[in-house]
Amino acid sequence: MIDPAVLEPLADDAWPARERERLGGWRLNASSGHSMRINACWPLTAPDRDPDDAVAAVEAWYAARGLPSRFKLTDGVFAPADLADRLAERGYHASKDTLVMTGPARGEGDLSVRIFSTPDATFEAVFTASAGDPEDGRERIEALGRIPPPACFARLDVDGAPAAIGVAALGGGFAGVFGMRTVPTHRRKGLARRVLRALLAEARQRGAERAWLQVESDNAAAIALYADEGFEPAYRYRYWSR
Structure with missing residues (x-):
């Protein structure tokens, strides 16, 4: 099974946002505001400052671009470990549960x-x-x-x-x-x-040698197709927004 800490940076680089910036291990992506992957902060490892200050900096960065602040939290791959709780305290909620599947190429x-x-x-x-x-x-x-x-x-x-x-x-x-x-x-x-x-x-x-893809967890037809082609669930992620 692939380690999401290995695959997530590849996923971010494979679908590049129009504008990209980093706060230590947090990757900020901005485009026109539609596709969530390229309009969200990916907190893959620790930020370069206090976590609450980092969240505030993310909010300011997106506000400056006229976009809502959004975080993509991947199971087992975000820092600090209590980031979901910190976001919830600031009024964020999780949505769009997405499944990452991997299989042979x-x-x-x-x-x-x-x-x-x-x-x-x-x-x-x-x-x-x-x-x-x-x-x-x-x-x-x-x-x-x-x-x-x-x-x-x-x-x-x-x-x-x-x-x-x-x-x-x-x-x-x-x-x-x-x-x-x-x-x-x-x-x-x-x-x-x-x-x-x-x-x-x-x-x-x-x-x-291997392949990966992302599919929304409620898309049963697509998941069945990919499973039939040898893909297996690897991990999940969700978007946290206010």
């Missing part, structure tokens, strides 16, 4: 799944359309462009039109899977599974 190539090193306009159109909120989609598209190379962008077309997409960010011997999207009219046809397998096969060829 194994799969099979699929001639219908095209792999690119950067996202093209068609890929971005599918991604934006599936986001619901256009501003949310725009922020995520910008984040896609910041993924450090090497990265794999997969697109599966059906009858000449894009139907499913996915992304793998490579680093540290791992493939981090993001952005799995299927056009609504093509859901429940096994397309996401094909995209996932093609991404993992490509990642394996590029040296990745």
Whole structure:
């Protein structure tokens, strides 16, 4: 089982925020305020000051950017150990329980799944359309462009039109899977599974041995798909907001 202290820094680097700063072992991420991962403080190890002063500094940092302060607390990986209690005393509450799953970087190539090193306009159109909120989609598209190379962008077309997409960010011997999207009219046809397998096969060829992904804990269908492909629960995290 992977140590979250090893994987969490890789996860932060794989989906970079527009603006990043650190307070010792606390990583501050800010973008446009939509995707929580790139609009939250990740307190992975001890801050460079008194914890209460660090929390106040985080709040001031986000307030200066017109964003709410938010903390991403991962089970077993945050400092100090009583940070959740300190946040609760300041009016914060936990939400969006998310499961991190890990599995082997194994799969099979699929001639219908095209792999690119950067996202093209068609890929971005599918991604934006599936986001619901256009501003949310725009922020995520910008984040896609910041993924450090090497990265794999997969697109599966059906009858000449894009139907499913996915992304793998490579680093540290791992493939981090993001952005799995299927056009609504093509859901429940096994397309996401094909995209996932093609991404993992490509990642394996590029040296990745293991893969990880993040899925909201109440998304039973996605969890079942990933479990069927050999992924197992590794740990959880939650966002603390006021």
